[in-house]
Every structure is written in structure tokens, then in C-alpha cells.
Amino acid sequence: MRDRLIAGPAILFLIEAAVRVFKIEPWMFPTPSAVALQWWTATPQLLPDLLATASAAIAGFLLSALFGAAVATALFLSPRADRLLTPFLTMTQNIPMIALAPLFAVWFGFGLLPKLLIILLFGFFPVAISALSGLKSTPAETSRTFIILGATRMFRLRHLDWPHALPAYFAGLRLAATYAIMGAIVAEWLGSEHGLGQALTMAAKSFQTPLLFAIILWIVLLANIAVAACRMLEKMLIKGGQSDAPVH
Amino acid sequence: MLQCIDLGFDYNGRTLYRDLSLTVSPGETVAILGRSGCGKSTLLRQVAGLLEGDGDSSWDGIRISPDLRLTSYVPQDAGLLPHLTVFENVALAAKLGGRGDITEHLEQVGLRDAASRYPSALSGGMRARVAFARAMMLARPILLLDEPFASLDARTRSEMQNWLQQLLQTSEMATLLVTHSIDEAFLLAEHVYFLDGTNASFKRCADRTAAEKYFGLLETFPDELA
CATH class of the missing domain: 3.40.50.300 (P-loop containing nucleotide triphosphate hydrolases)
Structure with a gap:
């Protein structure tokens, strides 16, 4: 931790020195101090964009979390649907979702709905796949024990399968949290009145590189806050020393 | 019989x-x-x-x-739920038709003081005892x-x-x-x-x-x- 606290400012100092020594144009690569100043001064005017992106990302993330959990539960409860649909669900991991985003703009225009749908498109699949894999992770012996003890399917889903699935589900949620910010930005690139994605496009078109960096800094911060919030919730909900699940 | x-x-x-x-x-x-x-x-x-x-x-x-x-059942690995404490694991039996005082059952297996611990913090013998407490709670x-x-x-x-x-x-x-x-x-x-x-x-x-x-x-x- 101490090393990281030293390394961060040291890297920034080296970049600052290099930009100044080699006299790099600010529109090409601004100094970290210029970016910091821009970040500080531009934040009040970026606030509406920040709120637009964050609120859309949160709503889209919640939709992904809910739909992902619902679809995973349905597939888990229906082995036939699982056999039929899960291979397709897994295959979607290989599709660059960003390529599908313009379709939503064509179909639904440029309002909140296409924005939410794009975020859902980005976040739903990792959540559903991780949750399904987690639901299947209950040890067979534990399931057998509770069946013998007379536990119904719903009892096992509530007391065994979902608690066992939580670490994997949260691994999916952490991915979805980052993807939600990315989805919101992509949706705003495609066309929007507000949002950091739209501000990013404007700054790029007018070569306001320090502003561009300041917006990127906000996007990185938002993504980190989202992941940290997921981790906090995970720590609150997962008990008994269940370890972090790998991302599926 | x-x-x-x-x-x-x-x-x-x-x-x-x-x-x-x-x-x-x-x-x-x-x-x-x-x-x-x-x-x-x-x-x-x-x-x-x-x-x-x-x-x-x-x-x-x-x-x-x-x-x-x-039937009550005690498997080889005790079959406890890792996210529940010892008390909660035994209490879960009440939702499966079990009856009786949970603390009393824990007392009977000598685990009253371990009620708030999670299975990961128990020895193999203690885990087995919790499984027996659950079985007794079920009273099948x-x-x-x-x-x-x-x-x-x-x-x-x-x-x-x-x-x-x-x-x-x-x-x-x-x-x-x-x-x-x-x-x-x-x-x-x-x-x-x-x-x-x-x-x-x-x-x-x-x-x-x-x-x-x-x-x-x-x-x-x-x-x-x-």
C-alpha cells in the first residue's frame, strides 16, 4: 500500500516532467497538473452530464442484476431450458456487444429507453452466466442431504442454491457495474443531449484534450465507485467465509 | 419399525x-x-x-x-450450510418440521458456546455434532x-x-x-x-x-x- 502511494505521484511527476521537457502541445498530451486543474474547474459544468450518465448506469445495472438473476433462476429450475438456451447464453460472451448498440438507436431512437437497453445488453449476460454457474455450485452431497430431510425445491433454492450462488453472482455484478458505465457512455456517443459520453465527443471534436482527460477521469472514478459499492454489498451479504468466486 | x-x-x-x-x-x-x-x-x-x-x-x-x-440424515461431510452459523444451521431444521429448543439441542451436543460460529471455524468433530443436533431437532x-x-x-x-x-x-x-x-x-x-x-x-x-x-x-x- 505504501509503495503504491509513492508510485502513483511518482509516475504523475515523471509524466509532468516529460511533457514539459519535450514541450508536447497541450492539445496532444496535457500535463497532469493541467488535467487536474481542468477537472476541478470543469466539474460544476459537467455535473448534469455526470448525473445523467450515473443515473442511467445505475438504472441499467439494476435491470441487469434483476433480469440476470431471474433468467439464471429460470434456467436452473428448468434443466430442459438450460440445455437448450445456456449454450447460446455462453456464446454471447464472444459477441462484441458494442457492435449491436447502434441497432437500439435505430429501433428506439435516442431517449432513455435505448440507453437502458444498451446498458442491459452489456450487463445482463455476465450476470446471468455467473449466477447460473453459481446456482449449479451447491455441493451435490449438501443437496442430497436436504432432499432426504424433506426440503422442497423452493426451500433448496432459497436456503441452499442462492446462498451458494452469491459469490459468483457478485463476480458477475462487478463486471456488470463496469459495463454499465461503458454502456451508458456508448449510448451517449450514439446520440444524447446529456451525459459524459456526449461531453466526451464534444471535447474530442474541439480538441479540448485536457477536458477530455478530465471527463475520462470522471468515468474511471464512476466505474471504481460502482465496483467498490458492489464489493461492499458483497461483504455485507456473503457470510461464513465463502471465498470470492472467479468471473465466468 | x-x-x-x-x-x-x-x-x-x-x-x-x-x-x-x-x-x-x-x-x-x-x-x-x-x-x-x-x-x-x-x-x-x-x-x-x-x-x-x-x-x-x-x-x-x-x-x-x-x-x-x-428420516433424519447425517452425511459424511455433515452437510452444513457454510453461510449460516451453528445456531442458524440447527434452526433451519425448524423450517423442515423440526421442533424443540435450539439452545437445548446445542447444549446436548456440547456446542452451546459455539452457537454464533460459522462451520468454517469448527473442527470436523464439531461439525458432526452440529449435524447430530440438527437431526435431533428434526425428531424423525x-x-x-x-x-x-x-x-x-x-x-x-x-x-x-x-x-x-x-x-x-x-x-x-x-x-x-x-x-x-x-x-x-x-x-x-x-x-x-x-x-x-x-x-x-x-x-x-x-x-x-x-x-x-x-x-x-x-x-x-x-x-x-x-
Whole structure:
């Protein structure tokens, strides 16, 4: 931790020195101090964009979390649907979702709905796949024990399968949290009145590189806050020393 | 009374056992001895109604099925839920029709002070005790024990066997225990049987010597004890 606290400012100092020594144009690569100043001064005017992106990302993330959990539960409860649909669900991991985003703009225009749908498109699949894999992770012996003890399917889903699935589900949620910010930005690139994605496009078109960096800094911060919030919730909900699940 | 009549089970074309019949009265313990992989656990699952095979197992004439909630079960790994504390694991039995005071049951297994601990913070012996507390909370007429101490070290295993012996002496449950330990079988059970995985047969062991011969001389002198 101490090393990281030293390394961060040291890297920034080296970049600052290099930009100044080699006299790099600010529109090409601004100094970290210029970016910091821009970040500080531009934040009040970026606030509406920040709120637009964050609120859309949160709503889209919640939709992904809910739909992902619902679809995973349905597939888990229906082995036939699982056999039929899960291979397709897994295959979607290989599709660059960003390529599908313009379709939503064509179909639904440029309002909140296409924005939410794009975020859902980005976040739903990792959540559903991780949750399904987690639901299947209950040890067979534990399931057998509770069946013998007379536990119904719903009892096992509530007391065994979902608690066992939580670490994997949260691994999916952490991915979805980052993807939600990315989805919101992509949706705003495609066309929007507000949002950091739209501000990013404007700054790029007018070569306001320090502003561009300041917006990127906000996007990185938002993504980190989202992941940290997921981790906090995970720590609150997962008990008994269940370890972090790998991302599926 | 637990009654098993002509039980039989085939797995992957291999007959694990056939024509297996036994009865266990309330308060009585019957042990089934056998080597690993001979079908002991499968037999317990069939008795519990989890697996379909030949024959029938019934309690007072009623065919056993998990829905009827006639059986308690203690598996090898204790089958505790890792996200619940010791207290919560036992309390969960109340949602499966269990009754009684949870703290009292924990007191009975000597784990009152460990009530707020999670299974990951317990020793193997303590985990087994929690599983027994859950089984007692369920208060079912049949208790099925699937090598409950198999994963314990020799000393803890011996301590737990003595502890269980006392527990079973006061129990009104019909207990069916499967184990590969001759000592455990003869310490805990009134009647001991041997399940022979090589020819799917089921024999009664009159005493320790018979059981030791079944285990040790099985391949060399298969007819000597028939």
C-alpha cells in the first residue's frame, strides 16, 4: 500500500516532467497538473452530464442484476431450458456487444429507453452466466442431504442454491457495474443531449484534450465507485467465509 | 419399525446389492459394514426414498419418501450450510418440521458456546455434532448415518463414537449406520451386516471375528463363511 502511494505521484511527476521537457502541445498530451486543474474547474459544468450518465448506469445495472438473476433462476429450475438456451447464453460472451448498440438507436431512437437497453445488453449476460454457474455450485452431497430431510425445491433454492450462488453472482455484478458505465457512455456517443459520453465527443471534436482527460477521469472514478459499492454489498451479504468466486 | 424388503440396486450395469432385507426397531441401531464403493451410501439413499431400485423400504407399513419427512440424515461431510452459523444451521431444521429448543439441542451436543460460529471455524468433530443436533431437532423416527466420522482423525473419531454411543442409548429413533469401521459398527450397533460389493451379497456378522473374516479373507476363502 505504501509503495503504491509513492508510485502513483511518482509516475504523475515523471509524466509532468516529460511533457514539459519535450514541450508536447497541450492539445496532444496535457500535463497532469493541467488535467487536474481542468477537472476541478470543469466539474460544476459537467455535473448534469455526470448525473445523467450515473443515473442511467445505475438504472441499467439494476435491470441487469434483476433480469440476470431471474433468467439464471429460470434456467436452473428448468434443466430442459438450460440445455437448450445456456449454450447460446455462453456464446454471447464472444459477441462484441458494442457492435449491436447502434441497432437500439435505430429501433428506439435516442431517449432513455435505448440507453437502458444498451446498458442491459452489456450487463445482463455476465450476470446471468455467473449466477447460473453459481446456482449449479451447491455441493451435490449438501443437496442430497436436504432432499432426504424433506426440503422442497423452493426451500433448496432459497436456503441452499442462492446462498451458494452469491459469490459468483457478485463476480458477475462487478463486471456488470463496469459495463454499465461503458454502456451508458456508448449510448451517449450514439446520440444524447446529456451525459459524459456526449461531453466526451464534444471535447474530442474541439480538441479540448485536457477536458477530455478530465471527463475520462470522471468515468474511471464512476466505474471504481460502482465496483467498490458492489464489493461492499458483497461483504455485507456473503457470510461464513465463502471465498470470492472467479468471473465466468 | 423400519422395514427393508428385497432391496436391490444396479448401477452402470453392475449389481451393487440384491435381495437385501432388514428391519430396525425404534431405539435400535443396525450397522452395515462394507468397503469403499460397495454401495453403502447408495443403500441409505434408497432406504430414504431418494433412489428408485428394486424392493421397498417402509416405516410402519408406509413406503418411505422424502416428502413424508420420516428420516433424519447425517452425511459424511455433515452437510452444513457454510453461510449460516451453528445456531442458524440447527434452526433451519425448524423450517423442515423440526421442533424443540435450539439452545437445548446445542447444549446436548456440547456446542452451546459455539452457537454464533460459522462451520468454517469448527473442527470436523464439531461439525458432526452440529449435524447430530440438527437431526435431533428434526425428531424423525428414522436416523440414517452415512459414515459420519469418516473424515475425522483416529482420536477424535474414537471420542465421537463414544459420544454417539451415549446419545443413541437414549434415542427412540431407528438408526441405520453405514461404515467401513468394524470397531464403530460393533460399538454402536446391536446388529451388524456386511455388504459384499464383489458379489452383491448381504450377510449378517454374528460377531467381530466374522466381520474381520469377511473383510480380510473375502477373496481367498469366499465360501468359508457362506
